[in-house]
Each structure stands twice: as C-alpha cells, then as structure tokens.
Amino acid sequence: THGNLGIVYQAEGDTVKAEKHFGLHLSMAEELDDLVGQSRALNNLGHHFLTSGFPEKAIPHLERCLQISLKMKDRMCEFRACNHLGQAYLAVQNHPKAIHYFERVFSISKGLQDRAG
Numbered sequence: 001t002h003g004n005l006g007i008v009y010q011a012e013g014d015t016v017k018a019e020k021h022f023g024l025h026l027s028m029a030e031e032l033d034d035l036v037g038q039s040r041a042l043n044n045l046g047h048h049f050l051t052s053g054f055p056e057k058a059i060p061h062l063e064r065c066l067q068i069s070l071k072m073k074d075r076m077c078e079f080r081a082c083n084h085l086g087q088a089y090l091a092v093q094n095h096p097k098a099i100h101y102f103e104r105v106f107s108i109s110k111g112l113q114d115r116a117g
Contacts, residue, residue, distance in 0.1 A: 035068050
C-alpha cells in the first residue's frame with residue numbers, strides 16, 4: 001500500500017517519495033470515506049514531517065488525525081496523535097500545548113492499562 005511504501009521511503013531517507021506516498025494514501029482513504037485509513041495516513045504524514053524537522057507542518061495533520069480518532073472513539077489512535085502533537089509542540093517551543101498533549105497521553109495510557117487488566 002501507499003502507506004507502507006511511504007514508511008519504507010522514509011526509512012531510506014527519501015523524504016520526497018515518502019511524502020508522496022503518504023499523501024496518496026490519504027487521498028485514497030478520503031475517496032473511500034475510510035476514517036481508519038485517513039487517521040493512519042494523517043498520523044504517518046504528521047510523524048514524517050515531525051521526524052524530518054518540520055514540526056510546524058506536522059501539527060495540522062496530527063490535529064486532524066486526533067479529531068478523526070475522537071470521532072471513531074479509537075483510544076490507541078488518540079494516544080498516538082496526542083503523543084506526536086506533544087512532540088511537535090515541544091519542537092516549536094509551545095510548551096503549554098506540549099504539556100497539554102503529554103498529559104492527555106498519560107491519561108489515555110492509564111485508561112488503556114485499566115482495560116488490559
């Protein structure tokens with residue numbers, strides 16, 4: 001899939017091809033109205049920009065991923081989005097927002113542990 005190709009190209013350091021494939025994954029998921037696919041593609045795009053040194057580009061993708069995860073009531077997706085948002089806001093020196101998202105990560109992780117037993 002395009003998402004997997006994006007991950008491989010990102011691992012190889014080919015950021016142009018990685019971004020292209022993550023974008024194609026998002027476009028296909030949007031065409032199919034596939035919320036799970038959209039959240040994965042947005043998370044991948046956000047993480048790609050974050051690890052490529054462009055946290056300001058990551059934030060809108062991750063915010064959108066978070067909104068979709070809330071709509072789906074997917075706590076694991078919400079956890080990942082909040083964690084990446086915390087990292088992105090830390091990277092752009094917005095410490096209050098970074099703290100907000102990292103506190104959400106902590107809260108979500110406690111809930112996930114409770115469910116796991």
